[in-house]
Amino acid sequence: xxxxxxxxxxxxxxxxxxxxxxxxxxxxxxxxxxxxxxxxxxxxxxxxxxxxxxxxxxxxxxxxxxxxxxxxxxxxxxxxxxxxxxxxxxxxxxxxxxxxxxxxxxxxxxxxxxxxxxxxxxxxxxxxxxxxxxxxxxxxxxxxxxxxxxxxxxxxxxxxxxxxxxxxxxxxxxxxxxxxxxxxxxxxxxxxxxxxxxxxxxxxxxxxxxxxxxxxxxxxxxxxxxxxxxxxxxxxxxxxxxxxxxxxxxxxxxxxxxx
Amino acid sequence: xxxxxxxxxxxxxxxxxxxxxxxxxxxxxxxxxxxxxxxxxxxxxxxxxxxxxxxxxxxxxxxxxxxxxxxxxxxxxxxxxxxxxxxxxxxxxxxxxxxxxxxxxxxxxxxxxxxxxxxxxxxxxxxxxxxxxxxxxxxxxxxxxxxxxxxxxxxxxxxxxxxxxxxxxxxxxxxxxxxxxxxxxxxxxxxxxxxxxxxxxxxxxxxxxxxxxxxxxxxxxxxxxxxxxxxxxxxxxxxxxxxxxxxxxxxxxxxxxxxxxxxxxxx
Numbered sequence: 001x002x003x004x005x006x007x008x009x010x011x012x013x014x015x016x017x018x019x020x021x022x023x024x025x026x027x028x029x030x031x032x033x034x035x036x037x038x039x040x041x042x043x044x045x046x047x048x049x050x051x052x053x054x055x056x057x058x059x060x061x062x063x064x065x066x067x068x069x070x071x072x073x074x075x076x077x078x079x080x081x082x083x084x085x086x087x088x089x090x091x092x093x094x095x096x097x098x099x100x101x102x103x104x105x106x107x108x109x110x111x112x113x114x115x116x117x118x119x120x121x122x123x124x125x126x127x128x129x130x131x132x133x134x135x136x137x138x139x140x141x142x143x144x145x146x147x148x149x150x151x152x153x154x155x156x157x158x159x160x161x162x163x164x165x166x167x168x169x170x171x172x173x174x175x176x177x178x179x180x181x182x183x184x185x186x187x188x189x190x191x192x193x194x195x196x197x198x199x200x201x202x203x204x205x206x207x208x209x210x211x212x213x214x215x216x217x218x219x220x221x222x223x224x225x226x227x228x229x230x231x232x233x234x235x236x237x238x239x240x241x242x243x244x245x246x247x248x249x250x251x252x253x254x255x256x257x258x259x
Numbered sequence: 260x261x262x263x264x265x266x267x268x269x270x271x272x273x274x275x276x277x278x279x280x281x282x283x284x285x286x287x288x289x290x291x292x293x294x295x296x297x298x299x300x301x302x303x304x305x306x307x308x309x310x311x312x313x314x315x316x317x318x319x320x321x322x323x324x325x326x327x328x329x330x331x332x333x334x335x336x337x338x339x340x341x342x343x344x345x346x347x348x349x350x351x352x353x354x355x356x357x358x359x360x361x362x363x364x365x366x367x368x369x370x371x372x373x374x375x376x377x378x379x380x381x382x383x384x385x386x387x388x389x390x391x392x393x394x395x396x397x398x399x400x401x402x403x404x405x406x407x408x409x410x411x412x413x414x415x416x417x418x419x420x421x422x423x424x425x426x427x428x429x430x431x432x433x434x435x436x437x438x439x440x441x442x443x444x445x446x447x448x449x450x451x452x453x454x455x456x457x458x459x460x461x462x463x464x465x466x467x468x469x470x471x472x473x474x475x476x477x478x479x480x481x482x483x484x485x486x487x488x489x490x491x492x493x494x495x496x497x498x499x500x501x502x503x504x505x506x507x508x509x510x511x512x513x514x515x516x517x518x519x520x521x522x523x524x525x526x
Contacts, residue, residue, distance in 0.1 A: 007391075014386025022374045093370035097431070100336045101387035102359035259298055259339045 012107040015098060019115025022085060023122075030081065030119050035126045038073040042066060042131060045191065056193050059222055066137040067218040068190030070127045071152060074120040075185070075213070078156040079163075080177055081116035086164025087173045090257075099258065105251035109161065113247075116157040124149065137221055144229055145220025151236040152213050156181075158243035165247075165256045184210040189218075194226045212236055286350030288314045288439045288470035289335065294344035296330050296494075304330040305494040307344075312472060312487075314349065314438075317465045319485030320474040323522060327494040328474040329367060332443050336364045348439060360388060363437030365428045367444040367474075371416035377403065377427055378412040381434050388435035402430040406460070422453045429460060439470045446480060458484060478514045488514075490521045497521050 006013055023030045046062030053061040089095040098108060131137050139145060159176070167173040188210035194202055205211050206227070215225035216232035225232060250256060289312040296305040305327045312318045320328050333339040335346055335353060346353035348361050372380055378399050385395035403409045406426040411419060419427065425445070432440060442461065446454040461484060465471050475481050481488050482502045489499040498505060498521055502514055511517040 010389045010391065011387045014383055017386070018372075018375070018383050021379075025374060088373070092373060093366070093368055094372040096336075096338050096364075096366060096370055097372070097384060098387060099338055100359060100362070100364055101384075102356040102389065103387065104356075254340050258337075259333075 009107060011101055011103040012111045015103070015108065015111030016114035019081075019085060019112060020118045023081065023115050023119045030077070031122050031126070034073050034077055034123050035130070038069050038123075038127050039130050041069050042127075042134065047134065056196075057224055059224065060135075062135045063137045063222070064193075064218075065191055066127075066131045066135060067221040068185075068188075068214045070124050070131070071214050071217045072182075072185040072190055073127060074124045074149070075152055075156040075210070076177060076181055077123050078116035078120040078153050079160040079181060081119045082113060082157050082160025083164040083167065083173045083176070084160075085115055086112055086161060087167050087170070090164070095257070099254075105254075106248060109247050109251040112164075113157040113161060116160050117153045120153055120156075138223075139221055140223035141220045141229075143220075144233070145217065147233055148213065148216035148220055148236065151233065151240045152217070155213075155236065155240040155243050158240070158247045161247045162243065162250070165250055181210070184208050185214070187211075188214045189226065190214060209235060209239055286314070286347070288312050288316060288349060289318075289472060290345075290347040290350075291331075291335075292345040292347075294331070294334060294346060295342045296327075296334055296339065297342045303494060305334070308494065308496060310489065310496065310499075312470065314470055315468055317471045317484060317486045318473070319481040319488040320472065320491060321476075321478070321481055321488055321518065322474075322491040326491045328491065329443060330494070331491075332364070332366075332441050332472075332474065335441065336362055360435065361438045363432040363435065363440045365432035365440070365442050365445055367447060369416075369421075369424045369428060371424060371427060371431075373415065373417050376413050376415050377408050377419070380416060380427060381431060384431045384434045390435065398434060398436075402434055406430040422449060425449055425453065425457065429457065433464065437469070439472065440464060442471065442473045444474055444476065446475065446477065454480075478518055482514045490518065492522055 042062065042065065046065050055061060056064045086095070089098070098111075103111070128137075163173055163176050187205065188208050189205070194205045194211060197205060212227070212232040212235040215227060216229060216236055219225040219229040219232065289310065291308055291310040294305050294308040294310075295303075297303050308327070308331065310331075320331070322328050330339065334341050335348070337354060337359065348358035351358035351361070353359075372383070375383060381399035381402055382392075382395040385398055386392075390398065400409075403412055406429065408423065408426060408430060411423060416424060416427065429442075429445060432442075445461070446457055449457070458480070461471065461473070465484075473481070473485060485502070487499060487501055488505060490497040490505070498508060500508060505514065505517045505521075506512070509517045509520045511520055
């Protein structure tokens with residue numbers, strides 16, 4: 001059964017394998033660097049400066065920031081990997097080798113997305129392991145955590161694909177990460193609980209989609225979130241679905257990929 | 260050059276083309292009907308273009324820059340969106356998986372994956388075309404032997420010399436044993452020695468029954484290799500015939516004279 005499925009979608013398996021191979025070949029840049037950067041946040045903000053903030057809603061500060069930092073590292077990796085890999089393939093035109101091959105649009109879409117997903121998971125698991133070594137971060141709701149992480153990876157892998165297709169320069173590919181994802185992650189409650197913000201910042205924060213994602217992941221780890229977890233998962237799930245619909249349309253029609 | 264079916268049937272099997280392609284595919288290798296491509300910026304690159312290339316043919320496309328040669332190839336290989344018209348590869352509509360499997364493309368620009376070494380480049384290409392790992396590995400070894408790339412198996416594409424990259428491009432195009440090979444200026448910018456070497460590969464490939472469509476700016480290359488030549492300009496077919504037929508039609512002493520006369524008439 002699995003063998004037959006693999007034989008029918010062998011191109012997809014090779015393309016996904018190529019994307020993962022790229023991540024592993026560049027491991028110091030794709031895995032090690034973001035793990036070190038995020039772990040330093042945990043050490044500096046959590047264990048060092050965190051001494052000044054005893055706890056948030058009964059959760060020690062060094063534990064409180066772990067879910068948000070893991071989420072931020074994972075979504076940035078999923079986005080960056082796919083946007084840069086696809087943009088590079090377009091820039092060097094080796095995307096033609098893939099577009100000409102006997103693969104359906106959804107297979108190319110999925111294959112190109114897998115690198116970002118695997119990279120994000122490797123970073124997330126590495127950070128979780130390191131966090132467990134220095135903090136007592138629990139996993140209280142594993143099911144919600146898995147669903148939240150799945151939505152996050154789908155959403156940001158697909159966003160990376162969209163930007164990789166639309167970007168005309170490296171600057172444009174980097175712009176979304178530096179000007180959109182990073183600021184929204186910081187403002188989405190990685191380091192603080194939104195409930196503690198004064199009005200109107202508290203209400204404004206509810207317009208930030210990453211706020212819902214971080215709270216969904218935080219609920220999975222700590223069992224607490226600023227808004228109900230079903231709302232967090234619903235918002236993230238709808239956004240992920242919309243992004244997948246966008247990439248599917250691009251690959252089905254060839255818009256922007258093919259002149 | 261004789262194109263008798265009985266001669267083709269006697270062609271021997273060779274690793275470059277492991278089946279007798281001419282008897283395998285009765286339909287034309289390439290059939291374009293009313294092919295039109297207008298780019299988003301309004302440029303009309305091809306207009307109502309009709310072309311039929313028989314299975315087993317060695318067909319040349321000649322024309323100046325901007326004539327529509329690369330657009331035509333890109334349309335056939337699903338690299339651009341077609342505005343109107345029909346493209347068939349051995350009878351299959353060009354977007355189908357069957358049609359895609361039958362085409363091998365070596366583009367004018369060196370578009371190799373910078374993250375893969377020579378062996379991986381070939382294996383992953385084979386994989387995209389449905390090969391399993393052992394088959395892809397075996398075929399990659401074969402291609403590296405044929406194209407003298409064995410010594411560079413573990414070298415990434417950006418570290419190869421220009422000549423090696425050209426060979427790798429051709430090896431990649433042939434990796435999945437296509438029945439129709441499209442070569443877009445395969446000898447552009449290479450030295451004379453490598454050009455002769457590439458000609459030898461291409462001739463051998465055609466000798467085994469693979470259909471070949473070649474674009475080139477080198478008139479002597481077209482005359483030397485192609486059984487039939489089409490002259491195109493401004494997205495339109497000006498003439499097609501054998502080299503001698505074209506010389507006769509245009510009352511010219513050489514293909515260069517034919518080219519000058521044909522392009523002069525068209526402008």
